[in-house]
Amino acid sequence: MIRPFSGWERSIAIRYLLTKRSHGGVALISVISFAAIALAVASLIITMSIMNGFGSELSAKILGFNGHAFVVGGAASPQERELVIQRIRALPGVTQAIPVIESQALAQGPVAVAGAVVRGVTPADLRATPIVANNIKSGSIRGFGVGEDGGDEVLVGQKLAQTLGIAVGDQVSLISPTGGETVFGGLPPAKSYTVGGIFSVGMSEYDQGFIYMPLSQAQLFFGRGAGVDFIEVRLTDPDKAPDMKAALAAAAGPGAVVTDWTERNSAYFGALKVEHNVMRMIFMFIVALAALNIISGLVMLVKNKARDIAILRTMGAGRGAILRIFFMAGASIGIAGTAAGLIFGLVFCLNIEAIQRFVEWVTGVQVFNSDVYFLAHVPAKIDWLEVTGVSLWALAASFFFTLLPAWRASRLDPVDALRYE
Numbered sequence: 001m002i003r004p005f006s007g008w009e010r011s012i013a014i015r016y017l018l019t020k021r022s023h024g025g026v027a028l029i030s031v032i033s034f035a036a037i038a039l040a041v042a043s044l045i046i047t048m049s050i051m052n053g054f055g056s057e058l059s060a061k062i063l064g065f066n067g068h069a070f071v072v073g074g075a076a077s078p079q080e081r082e083l084v085i086q087r088i089r090a091l092p093g094v095t096q097a098i099p100v101i102e103s104q105a106l107a108q109g110p111v112a113v114a115g116a117v118v119r120g121v122t123p124a125d126l127r128a129t130p131i132v133a134n135n136i137k138s139g140s141i142r143g144f145g146v147g148e149d150g151g152d153e154v155l156v157g158q159k160l161a162q163t164l165g166i167a168v169g170d171q172v173s174l175i176s177p178t179g180g181e182t183v184f185g186g187l188p189p190a191k192s193y194t195v196g197g198i199f200s201v202g203m204s205e206y207d208q209g210f211i212y213m214p215l216s217q218a219q220l221f222f223g224r225g226a227g228v229d230f231i232e233v234r235l236t237d238p239d240k241a242p243d244m245k246a247a248l249a250a251a252a253g254p255g256a257v258v259t260d261w262t263e264r265n266s267a268y269f270g271a272l273k274v275e276h277n278v279m280r281m282i283f284m285f286i287v288a289l290a291a292l293n294i295i296s297g298l299v300m301l302v303k304n305k306a307r308d309i310a311i312l313r314t315m316g317a318g319r320g321a322i323l324r325i326f327f328m329a330g331a332s333i334g335i336a337g338t339a340a341g342l343i344f345g346l347v348f349c350l351n352i353e354a355i356q357r358f359v360e361w362v363t364g365v366q367v368f369n370s371d372v373y374f375l376a377h378v379p380a381k382i383d384w385l386e387v388t389g390v391s392l393w394a395l396a397a398s399f400f401f402t403l404l405p406a407w408r409a410s411r412l413d414p415v416d417a418l419r420y421e
Contacts, residue, residue, distance in 0.1 A: 012312075013328035016301060029297035034337045036290035041341025041394045042348065044283040048386055049349040051276050053379030059269075061203040063261060064131035067100075067232030068241045069248055070264075074256030078226045087251040088233060093244060096234040098125040101218040103229070106175040107156075107211065109164025116160060118174065118211045120218025120228075126155075131201050132212065139168035139197030150214025153196030157207040161198045170195050174211070176222055191221060284393055291334060291397035298330045298405035302412070310412070323410035327402050334398020338391055346387070349380040 071088070075081035081099060088097040101120035106113060123145030127133050132155070133141060143153045156164075156172065166172050175190040193213070200207050219225060233248060235241055241260035249258045262269070312322065348355065356378050360366060 013325045013332070016305060016325070016329050029293065029300065030333055033290070033293035033297055033333050034340070036293050037287070037334060037337025037394060037398065038341035038344065040283070040287040040290035041338050041390060042345035044280075044287055044390050045342065045345030045382075045387055046348050046380075047279055047283055048276075048390070049345075049380045049382050050352075050378060051272075051279060052383050052386070053381035055269075055272050055276070056381045057379040058203070058272075061131070061201060061206070062265060063238045064129075065201055065203070065206050066261065066264075067096075067098075068235045068238045069233040069244060069258060069260045071231040071233065071248060071252045072229070072257045072259075074252040074254065080253075081228065081231070084252050084256075085231060088231065088248060091244070091247055091251060093235050093237065093240060094233060095236055096125070096128060096232075098122070098128075098232050099215065099228040099230075100232045101215060101222060101224055101229050103218075103222050104177060105211070106177075107160065107164060108173040108175065109161075109166045109170070111165030112163050114160060114163050115209070116174075116211050117209050118213050118218065118222075120213045120215045120222075122215045125215075126212060132199050135199050135201050136197045137200050139195065141197055143196045144212070145214040145216075149220050150217035152191075152193045152217070153214075154193045155197045155199055155212035156195050157210050158198050158200035159204055159208040160211070161195065163208070166195055168195050168198060172211075174221070189221065189223075284390075287390070287394050288397045290337075291394065291401050294330045294333055294398060294401050295405055297333070298326060298402065299408075301329065302326060302405055302409040305409075319410040322412070323406045326406035326409045327399075330402030330406060331399055334395060334402065338394040338398070341394070342387070342391055346382065349382055352378050352380045 071084070075084045085097045085099065088094055098121060101118075103118055105116055105118045107116040121129075123141070126141060126144060136155075137158055139155075141155065143151065144155065145151060146153070154172065156166065161167065164172060171192045172195055173190060173192045199212075213221070215228070219227070231252075233244075235244060238261060242262055245258045245260060249256055252258065
């Protein structure tokens with residue numbers, strides 16, 4: 001008994017797949033099917049990897065620049081606040097707990113005026129924030145917090161500094177929206193500060209809109225006295241922030257309100273997740289449509305090989321053997337197309353920055369504007385589980401669409417096939 005998928009079945013399937021020029025239409029459709037599957041698989045892998053990279057990069061920037069949990073209220077005095085901070089720092093999984101003042105202000109430079117978010121932190125806490133301290137593009141943080149009431153040096157985001165037309169050593173005027181009472185009525189307090197350093201974290205939202213100020217100077221400028229706006233908490237695992245809220249609330253004491261980064265950014269990350277799922281579904285349909293081309297090629301192949309099928313049947317080949325022969329012929333296209341698309345997609349993702357630079361060099365156009373997409377380069381993060389799923393989906397679609405014409409070939413009656421020969 002000849003076992004299924006034996007050598008002679010495979011050899012006939014390969015010979016039919018490599019059809020002669022006289023059957024050029026079949027060969028052309030096979031090439032088109034191969035190319036369509038390869039491009040669809042590569043497009044799906046590239047799209048999903050870019051979306052994964054985009055979400056991962058933005059998450060890293062957001063969670064690196066901001067805290068993972070936030071404690072508001074609870075401590076009425078600086079002494080109580082210090083005790084709260086110590087209790088929070090003692091919790092397992094907490095790496096940092098810092099007092100922060102954060103308020104909007106109007107920044108004025110020699111050439112422009114722009115809105116900014118002023119964040120007040122202590123010099124030690126600023127140095128413990130790598131995304132800022134390690135990305136000083138000009139100047140330094142040595143003078144940050146030095147002097148009476150924290151001194152007058154501030155750090156300015158790179159894009160904000162470009163907008164205002166200021167550099168290290170220049171003066172930037174800040175106007176607070178919280179008014180001060182004078183004999184002439186309420187006037188917003190204003191003060192000039194020296195630009196001690198310019199930072200760039202690689203995300204335009206922060207580089208365009210943030211100024212760092214020493215905590216004691218921010219308390220004085222915004223009229224907070226000895227108080228702060230919130231305590232910012234960083235964790236070893238940001239994903240555990242929702243589970244840590246109860247412990248943080250207990251450490252903060254009565255009257256404290258605890259929120260986490262998932263609540264503050266729920267709309268943004270929710271939109272990213274929905275977009276990711278929708279794009280995956282759309283491209284999976286495209287892969288299925290690409291695999292659908294196999295049917296056309298196999299139907300023509302079965303029609304052209306009707307005489308061969310009849311001869312094989314009269315020589316003792318069963319219907320199962322005929323089905324397997326044409327199944328292997330069609331499935332080979334799907335396997336080859338999936339493999340080619342997989343290789344092309346992975347190579348593209350692994351070299352995406354070099355490809356971006358090459359395209360920008362050739363066209364002279366910035367293809368990934370950081371003002372629009374927040375990041376300075378096209379990110380790509382390969383999720384191997386997702387890549388495996390894409391490959392299996394493409395193979396499954398190819399195999400499924402191969403079965404119908406292969407089954408029709410196996411049902412062909414040898415008498416009918418040879419009647420008009």
